[in-house]
Structures are given as structure tokens and as C-alpha cells.
Amino acid sequence: MSISADKTLMIVDDSPLIRRVIRKAATQAGFQETNIREAENGQVALDQVHISQPDVVLLDINMPVMDGEQFMISIDKEGKYGDMAVLIVSTEVNAARLVRLAGLGAKGRLKKPFEPEELQDLLNRVCGDAA
Amino acid sequence: MNVIPKNEMDQRVVQMMERMCFVLVDPMDEDHGAAANHRANIDFWGDQCRGNVSIEASDGFLLEVASSLLGLEPEDLDDSDCSAAIKELANMTCGELLELMGAEDKTLHCGLPEDGAWSSDSTPLLLKSAFDSMGEVFRIAVQVKECKETE
Numbered sequence: 001m002s003i004s005a006d007k008t009l010m011i012v013d014d015s016p017l018i019r020r021v022i023r024k025a026a027t028q029a030g031f032q033e034t035n036i037r038e039a040e041n042g043q044v045a046l047d048q049v050h051i052s053q054p055d056v057v058l059l060d061i062n063m064p065v066m067d068g069e070q071f072m073i074s075i076d077k078e079g080k081y082g083d084m085a086v087l088i089v090s091t092e093v094n095a096a097r098l099v100r101l102a103g104l105g106a107k108g109r110l111k112k113p114f115e116p117e118e119l120q121d122l123l124n125r126v127c128g129d130a131a
Numbered sequence: 132m133n134v135i136p137k138n139e140m141d142q143r144v145v146q147m148m149e150r151m152c153f154v155l156v157d158p159m160d161e162d163h164g165a166a167a168n169h170r171a172n173i174d175f176w177g178d179q180c181r182g183n184v185s186i187e188a189s190d191g192f193l194l195e196v197a198s199s200l201l202g203l204e205p206e207d208l209d210d211s212d213c214s215a216a217i218k219e220l221a222n223m224t225c226g227e228l229l230e231l232m233g234a235e236d237k238t239l240h241c242g243l244p245e246d247g248a249w250s251s252d253s254t255p256l257l258l259k260s261a262f263d264s265m266g267e268v269f270r271i272a273v274q275v276k277e278c279k280e281t282e
Contacts, residue, residue, distance in 0.1 A: 014243070015218060016211075016215050017197060017200060064243055093230045093235050094234050094238065094239065112222075113151030
């Protein structure tokens with residue numbers, strides 16, 4: 001599997017450290033540096049989606065201003081999903097909430113703490129093209 | 132609320148550090164006086180209980196965590212990286228704790244980590260742990276301020 005060079009990614013996490021960790025893993029998975037955007041909360045992410053919709057969103061849940069679940073509710077209400085794949089990257093383990101997030105359109109989930117290879121595998125599964 | 136054996140929480144922290152941060156830590160005497168100058172606090176709450184997790188770590192520990200996560204030399208990092216590292220450690224530690232408390236099928240939420248805070252109220256500690264990584268220290272203290280027993 002490989003990720004095509006034109007795929008775009010948005011990292012939504014309030015931790016600048018985690019955004020850098022995810023950016024590094026994503027570039028190793030095949031995303032181009034220039035095709036990766038970052039947002040520090042759901043509201044900033046929503047504003048960015050209104051401008052340009054990424055192919056993949058890696059979404060934290062527990063964030064200030066607007067959390068990940070509220071971001072997904074807003075996207076769902078606006079009918080903005082299109083082909084955008086939202087993947088949850090969070091410490092969240094509550095089964096009911098994870099089911100709710102899947103119902104809102106989450107295509108996958110990675111629990112923090114994670115190994116970079118697990119994130120790369122998830123990205124490849126969701127947006128990799130068969131070689 | 133589930134009882135949380137200290138050794139299980141310690142094991143979770145050891146795995147968390149190794150898994151994501153590539154940092155090997157060993158549980159140590161929690162009253163060991165090694166200096167730790169960065170602190171963070173995170174609240175948690177749910178239908179049945181609320182409390183907080185306080186953590187503290189030395190500069191060297193946080194630089195080791197941040198440099199391992201980012202693949203950079205500690206000399207290339209600064210205080211803002213230590214601040215980001217301790218907040219993320221608080222977030223992940225709280226996540227591990229809530230999982231041990233039964234968050235998979237109970238309503239339990241982590242708040243947002245606050246840098247520089249350390250709970251100073253007199254609520255007794257539910258759990259206290261300390262970890263060593265090549266002479267650098269990382270400590271955790273958990274307080275439960277309200278708990279409704281259901282069983």
C-alpha cells in the first residue's frame with residue numbers, strides 16, 4: 001500500500017507536541033509535508049474545512065473551545081463529510097462515546113498512547129492505494 | 132468505582148512511556164526526594180466520582196520524553212517543549228487511570244491539562260507513584276474528591 005502524493009491531511013490536536021509527532025509519522029507513511037495542515041481545536045479545524053476539505057482528518061477528542069465530537073456533529077449537520085475520512089486519535093475509551101463517534105462518521109480510531117507504526121498502518125488502511 | 136491497585140497503575144505508566152515515548156522507566160520509592168520542577172494537573176469526573184491527577188517531572192525527564200517523541204536532540208528543545216510534554220503526559224496518564232477505573236462502560240471524562248498546577252488541597256491521595264529514568268524523576272498523585280458507591 002502507498003499513499004498518493006496528492007492526498008491531504010489535517011491534524012487536529014491541542015498539543016503542539018502531539019501534532020509534531022503525528023506530522024512526523026504521517027510523512028513517514030507517505031504524506032507530503034506541504035499537504036499536511038494543523039488545527040489546535042475543533043473550531044479552527046471546522047474553519048479550515050470550510051475553506052478546503054482534506055482527505056483525512058486525525059482528530060483528538062478532548063480539546064478546548066470545540067472538542068472533537070462537537071466538530072464531527074457540526075460537519076455532519078453541514079453535510080460536509082463527502083469523501084473526507086475522520087480518524088479518532090485520543091485517550092477516549094468509553095464504548096458508548098466511541099459508538100456515537102462511529103455513528104457520526106468516524107472511520108477508525110487509535111488510542112493514545114500509540115506507536116508511530118500503528119498510526120502509519122491506520123493511515124495506509126484508510127487512504128493507501130494498492131501498489 | 133473500581134479499586135485501582137498501585138502495581139497495575141504503575142505497569143500502565145511503564146508501558147505508556149515505553150510504547151509512545153520510547154522511554155524506559157522503573158517504579159521507585161514515591162517519597163524519594165529527587166527534584167522535579169515541572170508540574171501539571173488534570174481533573175476527571177463522571178456520574179459516580181470526580182477527582183484529579185497531578186504529575187511532576189524533572190527537566191531532564193521531559194527533555195528525554197520530548198526528544199524521543201520528536202526524534203530530536205535534547206539540545207534542540209526548549210522550555211515550551213517541556214511544557215507541552217508534561218501536559219500530554221498528564222492527559223495520557225489520566226486516560227490510563229480512567230480506563231483502570233472502568234471508563235469503557237462508565238461515564239468518566241478527562242478535563243484539559245493545566246501546566247504548572249499541583250493540587251494542594253487536603254483530600255487524601257488515592258494513589259501515589261514515582262518513576263525513575265536514568266536518575267530523572269516522574270511522579271503521579273491521584274485524588275478522588277467525591278465518590279458514590281454503587282455496589
